[in-house]
Amino acid sequence: MSRLRVVRAFVLLTGFFLLGFVLLAALGALDWLLVSRAAAGAPTSLLQGGALTASLLLAVAIVQGMFAFLRAGRLRKEEGAVAVTPDAQPELWALVRAAAEATGEQPPDELYLDAQVNAAVSEASRMLGLLPGRRRMRIGVPLLVGMTVQQLRGVLAHEFGHYANLDTRLGGVIMRGRAAVLHTVEVFGRSQTWFHEAVGMLYVRYAHLYLRTSQAVGREQELAADRTAARHAGRDATVSSLRAMPVLDAAYEHYLTAYAGVGERLGVLPPRGEVYGGFRRMMAGRSLEDLAEFSAGQTPPRPHEYDSHPPIAERVALIQALPEDGRTAEPDDARPALTLLREADAVFTALEACTLGPTDSTVPRASWDDLVMARAVAEAQEESRPLQVATARALRAESADDRAGRPAGSVADDALPCLEDVLDAVDRGLLWMEIADRIPKPQQASWLTGASARNFVRPSVFNGLAGLVHLRLVQAGQVTPDLAWSGHSPGLALPGEWARHMDEALDAAVADTPDTALLRSLLAGVASEVAR
Structure with a gap:
């Protein structure tokens, strides 16, 4: 049965190439018929002239396909x-x-x-x-x-x-033939002209038959x-x-x-x-x-x-x-x-x-440590900006100095509140009353209210605060790049107290009833280290 499949696949492979000769012969017969009618004195119509032109274009596409098949085995320049x-x-x-x-x-x-x-x-x-x-x-x-x-x-x-x-001796031929067939179909696929598409459709259908048989x-x-x-x-x-x-x-x-x-x-x-x-x-x-x-x-x-x-x-x-x-x-x-x-x-x-x-x-190069640190800073800035912008707008609204219709993205970087400003706003009860509503949300979440709205936006607030904390620790020189070659991905290595309690402190700060005490306590430790 195995040898029979190989022989059948080999016959189909040969037929894939001979298909071109069959198509050329059919086009030649059609052209001969049209030319014979014209030579016999039959009136030549515009339709017959168009048929001859189309036949010529199809013949060119067929010949190109045959050459593509024959050239498929040629070694091309190695790249990459x-x-x-x-x-x-x-x-x-x-x-x-x-x-x-x-x-x-x-x-x-x-x-x-x-x-x-x-x-x-x-x-x-x-x-x-x-x-x-x-x-x-x-x-x-x-x-x-x-x-x-x-x-x-x-x-x-x-x-x-x-x-x-x-x-079987033909086994290698079948494998090389599969590559040649796929290459030929790919050549037709790159062409955009109607006559290439017409001929390519025939080759693609035949290729499917051959590939199924040779699989x-x-x-x-x-x-x-x-x-x-x-x-x-x-x-x-x-x-x-x-x-x-x-x-x-x-x-x-x-x-x-x-x-x-x-x-x-x-x-x-x-x-x-x-x-x-x-x-x-x-x-x-x-x-x-x-x-x-x-x-x-x-x-x-x-x-x-x-x-x-x-x-x-x-x-x-x-x-x-x-x-x-x-x-x-x-x-x-x-x-x-x-x-x-x-x-x-x-x-x-x-x-x-x-x-x-x-x-x-x-492109410039940097050490692994510098790359990890630079990416961590860029990600922290990106994650913290929506929270900072929302807080800035909430603070302006609180002071009755908010400009109507001013978009969140128009807040200048130098006007963004720092980490302590955000925490002060949270302590004054603005997080779930004003700030959360100003954090961008997808359209499908805009109708959420109450607990559902808080739960939807809570991860964004958490990530924003985490980004501000990371930026503060970087500025204070309290973190080092962690390449984590044995872990999942590179990041920042936090000081001991932060590594143990940061998630707990952030969770408390973004709770339904926010409590920033633990986060402020950790920040006080950073300030004391810098003072030394």
Whole structure:
């Protein structure tokens, strides 16, 4: 049954290319009929002339599609990746070559490192994928950071296993053909003309038929590649690498958002080489179990309709069902895969230059500590401003000096009340009588009154007060940046008393009956420290 599916998919793949000849022949027959009628003396109408023009345009689109299909296997210029040579990275190349040899495949002609949680092999196939060609491999630096040598060996063997054709000689052709079909459909999708859309619709429908037929072949090859990895790296190491991939992916996404992007809103980048290199710091000394927190509770992404990858759980179960192989990792195999990389800092720096483009040299850089502090200040200012503006307007209303219709956003920064002014207004009972009503709320919440209104706006008041407190502590030099490489995200490390009692003090200040005593007591401690 497997061979029958492969043959059926191969026939459809050939038909995808021959579809162009069939369409050209049909258009040629139509044109010949129109021209013959004109030669026989039949009157030529404007409609016939338009048909000939449309036929020519459609023929051009068909030929472009055929060339796109034939050119799909050509290797394009690698972008967002750093080329590494055997002389520069001999240990990494040795691991790659060993994985290729173990699967009976030729090693890649070129090796690149990129910033993805992935590894892949591509090649310049010829004649609809029948003949292999020049081969490239890409390895994601996050895999080197988060995996052991043995796990990476399994990942590499899996990639070469796609091309080993252990089940059928046509299996590799089908996989290359899927890439060619998708590339052809993508070319038509980028075109905006009506004749490209008309021809593209036919190719897309045929592509769906081919992809559905070849999907089972692709899944079989995925599982065959897993078995190849198990033979080369060992059953347990392969299971470990399969389980590591989604965990690493979630951890890396968290790193890019919480750390690499910490200065994005400020237009500042981490130190040179640390945009991707900082991932090492977050990963230092952490096991896969520790990293699982980043993917906990996340819904697995919905697989693509024609995804050839079976679910990770299914793949793991099939590998675990294999007989015990008795293989244990050698001491060298248990070390981090990043140790295979020479001058890792230089590689991370070069990778930034490839992926960031002009931004790499034009955007200012700052230390991790300075980035965390600057972002904390910017966030505190943003969170506290609505409360300050609302308080300023409430104070003007209290003194009968409020200008009718003056919008909240028109209050100047130098006229905004300080933390003590806000607390004084709260103590005078203005929080729930005046201030809360002036804090911006979405339209759908504008009708709320009483307890419902207070509960809706309470988090905004809490965050506003917290922002004012953070700004005061920063000004007093009472906080330090906390990168929290072992935690969830960077922030500020508060003094002992504040760390223990700040939430309690803020909760009391924003209660239905506000009490600012504890918050004022903590602030008095800050003032005494500054006085010293």
